[in-house]
Amino acid sequence: MPHDETFIDFLMRRGVSRRSFLTYCTATAATFGLSAEAEIGMAAGLAAAPRPSIIWLSFQECTGCTESLTRSGAPTIEALILDHLSLDYHHTLQAASGEAAEQARRNAMEANYGRYVLVVDGSVPTADGGVWSTIAGTTNLAMLAEAVRGAALVIAVGTCAAFGGVPAAAAIAAPNLNQSGARGVAELMETGDIETRPIVNVSGCPPVPEVISGTIAYFLVNGASPPLDASRRPIAYYGKTVHERCTRLPSYKAGRFALAFDDAGARNGYCLLQLGCKGPLTYNVCPTQRWNLGTSFPMHSGHGCLGCSEADFWDRALAADASGFIGSAFYPDFPPQT
Amino acid sequence: MSTVVIDPVTRIEGHLRIEAETENGVITRAMSSGTMLRGIENIMIGRDPRDAWAIAQRICGVCTLVHGIASVRAVENALAYPIPPNAELIRNLMIGAQFVHDHVMHFYHLHALDWVDVVSALSADPAATANLQQCLSPWPNNSTAYFADVKQRLSGFVGSGQLGIFANGYWGHPEYKLPPELNLLAFAHYLEALDWQRKASRLHALFGGKNPHPNFIVGGAPVALDGQPGKTALDASGQALVEAVIKEMQAFVDQVYVPDTLAIARYYKDWSRRGEGVGNFMTYGEFPDPFAGTDDTSRLFVPRGVILGRDLSTIHPVDLDDPNEVQEGVSHSWYQYAAGPVSLHPYAGETRPNYTGPQPPYANLEMDQAYSWLKSPRWKGLPMEVGPLARVLMLYATGHAATQTLVDGALAELKLPITALYSTLGRVAARTLETKLIADQMLVWYGQLMGNLKSGDRSTHNDALFYPGSWPTSAQGVGYTEAPRGALAHWIVIQDGRIANYQAVVPSTWNAGPRDALGQEGPYEAALRGHTLLDPAQPIEILRTIHSFDPCLACAVHLVDPDGESLMRITVA
DSSP: OOTTOOHHHHHHHTTOOHHHHHHHHHHHHHHTTOOHHHHHHHHHHHHHSOOOEEEEEEOBOOSHHHHHHHTOSSSOHHHIIIIIOEEEEOTTTOSOOHHHHHHHHHHHHHHTTTTEEEEEESBEEOGGGGTTBEETTEEHHHHHHHHHHTEEEEEEEHHHHHHOTGGGSOOTTSSSSSTTOEEOHHHHHHTTSSOOOOEEEEOSSSOOHHHHHHHHHHHHHHSSOOOBOTTSOBHHHHSSBHHHHOTTHHHHHTTOBOOSTTSHHHHTTOBOGGGTOOGGGOBOOHHHHOBTTTTBOGGGGTOOOOOTTSTTGGGTTBOTTSSSBOSOSSSOSSOOOO | OEEEEEOSOOSSBSOEEEEEEEETTEEEEEEEEEOBOOOHHHHHTTSOGGGHHHHHHTTOSSSTTHHHHHHHHHHHHHHTOOOOHHHHHHHHHHHHHHHHHHHHHIIIIIIGGGTOOTTGGGGOOHHHHHHHHHHHOOOSOOOHHHHHHHHHHHHHHHHTSOOGGGTTOOTTOTTOOOOHHHHHHHHHHHHHHHHHHHHHTHHHHHHHSSSSSOOOBTTBOSSOSSOSTTTSTTSHHHHHHHHHHHHHHHHHIIIIIHHHHHHHHTTOGGGGSSOOOSSOEEEOOBOOOTTTOTTOGGGOSBOOEEEOTTOTTOOBOOOTTOTTTEEEEOTTBSEEOTTSSOOBOGGGOOOEEOOOSOOSSOSOOOTTSOOBSSOEEEETTBOOBOSHHHHHHHHHHTTOHHHHHHHHHHHHHHTOOGGGGSSHHHHHHHHHHHHHHHHHHHHHHHHHHHHHHHTTOOOOBOOTTOSGGGSOSEEEEEEEEEETTEEEEEEEEEETTEEEEEEEEOHHHHHHOOOOTTOOOOHHHHHHTTOBOSOTTSOHHHHHHHHHTOOBHHHHOOOOOSSOOOOOOOOOO
16 A cells, blocks of 8 residues: 555555445444444544554464454455455465465564554463474464564454463363463463553454454554453443343243253243353353344354353353362253253 | 475464475475364363363364264264254254355365465456356356456555565466466455355354354254244244255355366366375265164265275275274374373373474474374274365265266366376365265255155254263263364263263374374375475475365364373473
8 A cells, every 4th residue: 555545545446435435334333332423533544544464373273263253244354354454464364374474474563563453363372381382383472472562452362362262171181270271362461471462352262253353443443442341352242241132031031941952932932041041141242243144143043152252161060179070061960840 | 305394384274384305396205293282172071971062163163063063973872862853954954064165265265375376367357357257157247347346456455565365475486377367267256255155154053053163962953943933043034044045055166166176277287196195085974864863874975984095996894983993193293102102092092292392493393203293093004085085086986976977077177087086186176076066965955854844843852861860871982974174083981971081083183194103104294295396485386285185283183181190291302
């Protein structure tokens, strides 16, 4: 992009219409509850913004978070990578491999030092000198520590990067519960293992696609992270429980519950609490944003919420003294009473 | 001799490192190393077996669902727990959708840039590209204006100087052979496929509530059928949407993916003579007959079996319970066995991390020592290739008519012999052709599901054995599936209602695993041997062959802990 070109000029030159640009701003503004005035401000902000560099690091992960981002309906992954961002390092999508990929990362970090957004998915193993995960012969912790220094904002995408996630889940047979010493990014800042920078946790296993893209979009416009809850998650998305937002809430209030997965109650959309739903404990936007272009969400398709946007949700059934599991983390241990 | 290192290998799932020794530009020995370990199986121990699917599924978010499927089947096999035919059909549809979604994304987003030079597309003539598209298929995005727009978008992007995900690609490498128009057409479909896959993922959302990581349940499917309008996802309109999504998948496969594969293959026919691998192929089989049930492996849509040394005349039977068939060794892996250098069946398996590699940061690994977090699985002592090529060969060899028509037709169009299948290009083509076979079959399963509903069978879940009080004190079982990347099975041991042992032997471990104690290479390593690198600083040839397997390393690296001892012994050299 020529140095003096505005973002909106840049988008229009590349075939993005002014109308679709404003639609995108409207959708993002609505999510964050912004007024029409703020929306205009957002459009103006984006129009004047340079195309920011994103460095995306993947550590102990399953690539589900990246896959989720590609499902985002607004903005789309195509719009993000071609029009809104410069995704300068991303293992799953980038053309370059090996040294050419590492060079691309170094170039982007140097050219955008102090300004780039660092996205992390996957937890960071800290046990045994970090040998549980290496990239280009380097430990994940070393690569993260280097990349954090020049970041304007860090976005920890997914429950693994936010809170440790499944690699940090209890392993009863191992001498310590978290075998690889898997840590979330914010925890590493707290312990001083990496430098502290502004950080947003976008939890979920994986997070809702539009929550990932919307959080990035918010930063593009405002140059800062959105208002956060105590777990550093955007309140706009994580401010209410799944239960409060659920379409089955009226059934709950009326005392109507499904007691088997294909009984009449299940077909009538009754509440799934007695089949193990963790909606009341889980802060997320699934029932209102819905998944996959607004198609459905877990309870709408008959399964209770697993609670995947909360820290330690895998270990909910762990005995208080960590001696073992006391049942299922997701289902009742006895048939619900009629 | 010099060594070429690629780390990270990108456009895959997970963390893979390739080191290749070359003499005069020809690869003499290659080494495939998985460099990340999470220890998922260890996390299973002590938990409720009904929870296992959710944890196992997090092994991988790309081939999302395959580990969930293998897991619920393992528990059901252990408990002799039958599920309703509707649940089999829902699972078939979900697995089928995963294949179609995953293979298309692999082709356009993970593999295409090895064959398609996006920079060359800038010199394409949009009118000629439109003409080319009209010759290839009836796909509607075929006008000059459409391709002019795509070209303008690309040129604006490249002109910005900020190349993003396309930065530092091997653009202009002499191994890129496509004319500019085909490069532009493929780039247009790269973008279209991103849009298409979002819509395709709706099928998983309907049945499983979300994608990635849709929900499953031991004993059937969690979603109720024929719900009250608006109250559940599979009400009448949801059922109609399933059919619409399948037809959208089919249209893209028939009119874009299949013709693009053949058009591109025409320019790379020399790749039908390299990258074969080990020449042995294995399938566990997939898509049970919904009325016969999962455990009747004689009636699978993709049959189970082994092909040895390219010999399609004999299909060897596979028994996942036989302790002498599937075994894993660790002679070149960062693990050790209590009994020393042996190979173990998964029921008797163990894994004790024993990192003996170099202290990070390091420059090279040692090929003659342990060099990977992957183990070396073998079938009766032999390395096996698993995946699309194995499945297509199995269908072809067992006389599946639609497969024979498709394969023979593609070979005839490319004027290639059947031996061309044993190659990098053959693997790519097999993936495309099986996508069509499965997409077509999905409408059959959908019809059966609707037929059942019409006849009054709405059952999706068998509640009889769902609660632990109904289980035996001890049980063990194996759950099989075909993941997009190949044969996958989970073995579970249940004791007193808890998981006592849990093990997964996964496709990319078969394909990407290291040498065994006898020095037999894994399929990646064997496939790379003999490749000529035009420019060792830009080893695009290695990427082509490795990507033709569609690596999934998060799946491949795992950890077993059967006996509850303290096993974490990691010493850094």
